[in-house]
Amino acid sequence: MRLLKLSALLVAAGVALWSAGSQAAEGAAEPKQISWPHDGFFGTFDRAALQRGFKVYQEVCHACHAAKYVTFRALSDLGFNEDEVKALAAAYTVTDGPDENGEMFERPARPSDTMPSPFPNPQAARAANGGAYPPDLSLMSKARHDGDNYLFSLLTGYDDPPAGEEELAPGQYYNHYFPGHRIGMPPPLMPDQITYDDGTSATVEQMASDVTQFLAWAAEPKMEERKQTGIKVMLFLIVLTVLLYLYKRKVWADVH
């Protein structure tokens, strides 16, 4: 039973450590707490939501935000088949080369390419966005505290500045969830801005939820493999622990 006490202590220590990591960003509301299908021990990505979210990313976010770690071939995780992935890639143009004449040339993207960036360099990105740099989104859901909830809250958190608040400068927008409340990104989502292939009604909440799930996948494409491995490992360890406990009792029987 001493072992039980000890393992309880280890778990308690873990929980303490885990909660110690939580810190609210100054000058921003706590994100809305959403229950995501990919949360928890057994959580998996919702393929339909990922495909819808990818469409939101393609048609809305990708106007300014790159996702440079996402390859087209990885999109097969979303449930697209090989031909669909090829077609998705071919819709983009990438610069390749130099060819045998030393010239750079443009060609349709292949599945092995990463998503092309909307701007050739950070300076161009800033110049087109009033000086604000639209960050790469590949890792965004892991790069913010409580990332999924934060992204969803941010996308749905635009509002008029409360009375008494200082005037917003041109190119600034009020958002409840952004640190300091003044964000350079205009409200990106408008109702029915895109037409979902599966007929889902494109409300702001729906699009925000879908693209958040897509970004969660983009940041952690191996999440499902990781959790499934984890469950097998845990089951193995539980059985091993029980067997070792029984064996230990047998070995120690003559000492006690």
Added chain:
Amino acid sequence: MAAGSGKVVFKSSLLRWIDDRLPIVSALYNDAVVYQTPRNLNYWWNFGSLAGVMLTLQIITGIVLVMQYTPHADMAFDSVERIMRDVNYGWLLRYAHANGASMFFIVTYIHMFRGLYYGSYKAPRELLWMLGVVILLLMMATAFMGYVLPWGQMSFWGAQVITSLFSAFPLVGDPIVTWLWGGFAVDNPTLNRFFSLHYLLPFVLVGVVFLHLIALHTHGSNNPVGIDVSKKDKIPFHPYYTVKDLLGLSVFFLFFSYFLFFYPNSLGHPDNYIPADPLVTPAHIVPEWYFLPFYAILRSTVYESLFTPLAIFGYLGITEKLMGVIAMFGSILVLLVLPWLDTSRVRSATFRPIYKWVFWLLVIDVIVLHWAGGEVPTPTVVLVGQIATLYYFVHFLVIMPLLGKFERPRPLPDSIGKPVLSHGAAAQPAE
């Protein structure tokens, strides 16, 4: 070590042949099989072997990660992402290594607190304990440099903050910092040397661990009763402690797996998923959780609030920053002299009615320091941090020397098997 005592005769002629020329077989046999161990060790004695397992795992995962990692300021972050996305089981290797560092610190801290509670640092085990402190220092240096390698925002700014500490030393400070950086800012040369040292130090660590084990096996393990154990109360390491250590390892791996497979980023900081940018300072620079108590000590030596009187040192040229660096290093170095600061001859806290409580106060104090190190330093946090820092040093420098003189320990049993007649139940051995 009992190596080469020559008493063992192996059945296999090959083993006899080898052992006659290179006595590693008998050394292994003497130190891992028949090695005499007190029979009353409780589960707190598992954490030494767990630390050894973690060191081994860190070295193995680290060596494989290096095969895919690129130590260059422009490519390090991308290469880590490639490991996460395109390398077979790369996510497992990287998360095992990153969370493994946290696990290594958890088991090492528990191992140290166990030593503190049962007085394992007292004669004749002073050098054993001191080697342990050296191990801790090496671990901290290794972990710090490893955290820099992904070249994220917290990597970069953590390196910036910690290396800049050395500038607090008068005259030599700035040249030391330039020398550490390999330039005039944290940049590619810094990353390269940290990578080199991060690969080197674990092997130095292995060397010191061997010294730690030689020292351990010279007088054997301490035990929960804390008295010297007679031969009849000892049992061979194998099978008794091999199976007990394996059981502990299995339970510990369950704990490790919970983080590794389900919450692999919960012990890290989100900012480290943003590539390093020398032009953008994160709002709140914090080290990894295992450094937070020391970070709290570093930050609490501002000459205000509780520590206002220390301002007198300011006139002597000891800046707040220098004082912080001295206090932070002092908080670890004080452990080196603990065997002489503790004047009590009784080892186990079981027989020290006051120390038993003082020990738990220290545990609470370290938890408070941990909290203070992670918070934004508001005046309240600074004051709490200062009280906890003061208590930390009072514990080691005042309470430990005095307690041994004034405390009246309970009578010790003659052997771990036999309880003291007048205090029957209380002195029951743990196993």
